Amino acid sequence: MLNYASPLTYGPSVMDWQERINTERMRKERAQRLKEVMKNKGVAALLLEREDNIRYATGLPGDAFMPGLRYCLFFAEYDPIIWEHAGRYERRNEWPWMKEENWRIARCWLGGVCGHEATNETAKLFAKEIAEELNNKGLKGERLGVTALDGTSIKALGELGINTFDAQSLLFEARKVKTQDEINCLKMITAITDRAWYEIYKNIRPGLRDIDLTAIGYKAMIEAGAEIGGVVPFFSGPSTFERGLAMTDRIIEPGDIVYGDITNFGYMGYKVCLYRTFIVGRKPNQKERDLYKKLLDKQNAIIEAIKPGATTADAAKYFKPASTWGYEDEDRVFTIEIGHGIGLYLYEPPIINRLWSIKHPQIFEVGNVMAIESREGEPGLGVRLEDMIVVTEKGAELLSRFPRDEIIVAGEVGG
């Protein structure tokens, strides 16, 4: 018997008379967690790139649409320095929590599209400015943790004697346990998906294209308060067993199984990942019901195995071995039979799968938020379910209340 997490008592807007998500507290607690990890690891400075990393550390949004348009020096002991993209840079008064003296204009080479010489020239300036800031803080010679930097950046820093190492694991370490406000953001984005699921449910019908459900779901997500960036892949009939995420214009036919994923939409950056399975114009037959029951039992067993102090190995054993499907290798079900931490990024620790968890278990902690997904079926006929859960003292609690116990019947013709 699974438990549900307590629902929010408020919606996505701001309200003066009701304490909601406290964005200032969220920013402070996240930065504090990251600084603690840095101190524990003896790392004085991080050079951060990628939306999720920078948002976690500083509270800046995800609108750097190309690599290199925004980057940030984040210190264990000092205020961060931001190199900001044109336009955004002029709007820095929107972020009063960042000090005026800590803004810089970004240097970006758009992946080298400007040619070899211009790239080198720009990268040299990028590295020189980083080196100067490190020198100013007395950090010359300290190793610099970096995330999501390209090879050109790392090379340019190296030429100035800056020794870098991949620090994504430090970010993951800080982020794997969510603060109360982060958990509430994840509850909000889960509630927002209810609008999309219901719109899709109402609209599923013979003759629609798979990708039409994508469009309907996207619009509903935005209207209900999600940020852009997400996708709503849907697949029908013979495409329901083996997943390929390029959506098509396949026409939904009466009797089809249809499954879909609402994924990577954020609320204040916190992402959602949920699957549901529908059937078009008829009730599922016994075989389909049995498949879905196996799927549900598997999901429930995994979720019940998730509790503080238990490990990903305890949960992973409820995924079927890849050999069940005739596969020689766990990579053949990679990201298909998986539990993944979720937050500002779609894949955060912990990770549950047979590929890694048995040999390299990770320990569940209170405050982990995860998405658990799997499928059952046979070639030509598949059913899928993905749940999101938060780990509490009492174990894992489900976040989404959208029905999950049966294949959802939609688009019935006649009665």
Add this chain to the structure above:
Amino acid sequence: MLNYASPLTYGPSVMDWQERINTERMRKERAQRLKEVMKNKGVAALLLEREDNIRYATGLPGDAFMPGLRYCLFFAEYDPIIWEHAGRYERRNEWPWMKEENWRIARCWLGGVCGHEATNETAKLFAKEIAEELNNKGLKGERLGVTALDGTSIKALGELGINTFDAQSLLFEARKVKTQDEINCLKMITAITDRAWYEIYKNIRPGLRDIDLTAIGYKAMIEAGAEIGGVVPFFSGPSTFERGLAMTDRIIEPGDIVYGDITNFGYMGYKVCLYRTFIVGRKPNQKERDLYKKLLDKQNAIIEAIKPGATTADAAKYFKPASTWGYEDEDRVFTIEIGHGIGLYLYEPPIINRLWSIKHPQIFEVGNVMAIESREGEPGLGVRLEDMIVVTEKGAELLSRFPRDEIIVAGEVGG
């Protein structure tokens, strides 16, 4: 006086009685162009990552949703070998042009989320399999061109003695001149945006949120035949001058200027990037008309300067120096006043801006396709326009026929 490119005589679907975009020819010609560049540069093998690179070289779609889920060894002299993501791997019969013996299952560590040990173990296997294929082809010891690989991949390859270099410039070299089918894909995605522009035009009205226009535009793009992956950022009133691409729920008020971008949606992967400017509920005043006229004159001057044999320096001089806006630095208008090649990726060569083009000019060639964008205005009041053009023997020709000569009046109240 600008010329328009010839419109397509067909729509986005397939038709037996009419030659349309010839996908087989497109695949062959692209692979051929890339092989020629490799031979000219003396490069025997490329290890490709990123949707645009792999799609160009092999014709596989853009559904590897995380780095490392799909990668490809592309050879100057042999058929490519694909490491494919689970699910997709089982559906390889959808791509009969790839030989059965050249498929492998991908090894991916999801950016290290599985922890240090599991990451190393997986990366070792990844590198070992690449090394084996290179050995089988007699390419041991040859330098390997790579695109968009992460640091872990490059390190793991290095530990097996594989010497890598960044080969994105080779891909750009092949791609900067488009084949006839690529140009027709770009014409198609431009035509598809007409549906979104018109839906947005009809819907712009006081009281709507900026992000509602995003949702309306997205749905229209998908319905008209675009692939997912794009965004439709819209901004109104005081947010029209300095650009920040994080969309908000700002409420559109009567009299507001509203601008928007339809960007990064693909048709067969070929991307669009277009801006238009609207005004809500009234006609523009003289000041606004004058600003837009300056903008239009600038765009036209740049586009007229684009012709085969001319350089990006010839065109860049029509962008105003950043000092015009009181900025000390061209990076302060970076990607805001820019012309960029566009194809399977949003930024391909050539690039026109004052930051790079004067000192490092690139030469325009027949078959370049570009997006040219700029703005005029002052703090609190901005107008924007982005055009797409194809370079022909006769010069640059506009792709989109959606009106661009004036600020578009929408959402009038009363009459």
